[in-house]
Amino acid sequence: MLDDLAFAFNSVSPIILTVAIGYILKRIGMMNSDFAKAANKLVFRVFLPVMLFMNVYGINDLGNYDFGYALYAAVAVLILFLVGIPTVILITKPAERRGALIQGVFRSNYALIGIPLATSLFGEEGAAVATLLSAIMVPVFNILAVVGLSVFGGDGKASLKRVLVGIVKNPLIIGIFAGLLALGIRGVLVELDVSFRLQSVSALWKTLEYLKNLATPLALLVLGAQFEFSAISHLRREIVAGTVIRSVIVPILGIGCAYLMFKDRFGGAEFAALVAVFSTPVAVSSVPMAQEMGADVSLAGQLVVFTTISSAFTVFVASFVLKSLGVF
Numbered sequence: 001m002l003d004d005l006a007f008a009f010n011s012v013s014p015i016i017l018t019v020a021i022g023y024i025l026k027r028i029g030m031m032n033s034d035f036a037k038a039a040n041k042l043v044f045r046v047f048l049p050v051m052l053f054m055n056v057y058g059i060n061d062l063g064n065y066d067f068g069y070a071l072y073a074a075v076a077v078l079i080l081f082l083v084g085i086p087t088v089i090l091i092t093k094p095a096e097r098r099g100a101l102i103q104g105v106f107r108s109n110y111a112l113i114g115i116p117l118a119t120s121l122f123g124e125e126g127a128a129v130a131t132l133l134s135a136i137m138v139p140v141f142n143i144l145a146v147v148g149l150s151v152f153g154g155d156g157k158a159s160l161k162r163v164l165v166g167i168v169k170n171p172l173i174i175g176i177f178a179g180l181l182a183l184g185i186r187g188v189l190v191e192l193d194v195s196f197r198l199q200s201v202s203a204l205w206k207t208l209e210y211l212k213n214l215a216t217p218l219a220l221l222v223l224g225a226q227f228e229f230s231a232i233s234h235l236r237r238e239i240v241a242g243t244v245i246r247s248v249i250v251p252i253l254g255i256g257c258a259y260l261m262f263k264d265r266f267g268g269a270e271f272a273a274l275v276a277v278f279s280t281p282v283a284v285s286s287v288p289m290a291q292e293m294g295a296d297v298s299l300a301g302q303l304v305v306f307t308t309i310s311s312a313f314t315v316f317v318a319s320f321v322l323k324s325l326g327v328f
Helices: 002-027 034-057 067-091 095-106 110-151 160-171 171-191 200-225 231-262 268-278 286-292 295-322
Strands: none
Touching: 002 110, 002 200, 002 295, 034 110, 034 171, 034 200, 034 286, 067 095, 067 110, 067 231, 067 268, 095 110, 095 231, 095 286, 095 295, 110 160, 110 171, 110 200, 110 268, 110 286, 160 171, 200 286, 200 295, 231 268, 231 295, 268 295, 286 295
């Protein structure tokens, strides 16, 4: 049990500490709101898309993918999204707050900490399953986020054209599908026995690695710089509701239903990836996306912070229960 607790703490504490450093840098005057907004745009439009591209391109073999397992994860997230729409309408009135809150219902931090978490829970097999699942879940998360933010945008107006344009132009989705395209080309080159890979262009590959490695730390630092304790009082209702939904209700439903329905089909590696999908905090990328699409950035940021803190307990409980049930 102590090992599980230590694992949960070690999984999320670097995120919490980096956010805290961002907040301290703001307090001592080394980061201001203008810098934070500009950095958020860079994270959303450059660094995160490159990171997702590299993650997808790093997949070894799509042929090993269990599409039945992927279907469960995608359908479960879609159901959470659909149920979340009337839920956030009941919780809060301002459209921009609803846009931030709907992301907290269904969108996990899978892109940043999902694979490391699955690796810690079930080793290399867990890492492989989680990496393959990212090719499905990251586009699902981002497409639903665009839909949700279009419906609950700052102006409260939504249209099919707006939603479709938002999906097509979303940098994170572009990064994913560019990675899939590059992965397909790599597969063709393998079949043709051609040795060329992206890694063959060392200068390009190293540059992409630099950009990829900037995504997570910069996103977390900026998140800390945008955090305002003064905003907690007037957002308390939304913060409490979003944290409880993300950290308690979603893991119980997502992982619990999988165990009840598919415990004989899904192995430990699959459940490790499910913990990464349903027990991780709200995605850090929800903050720059909220900024880009007119949602409440302050609420989006605080949901990330509070669900990140609470996720240490959530991950511990999920891993402990699954181990007790003989899954791990």
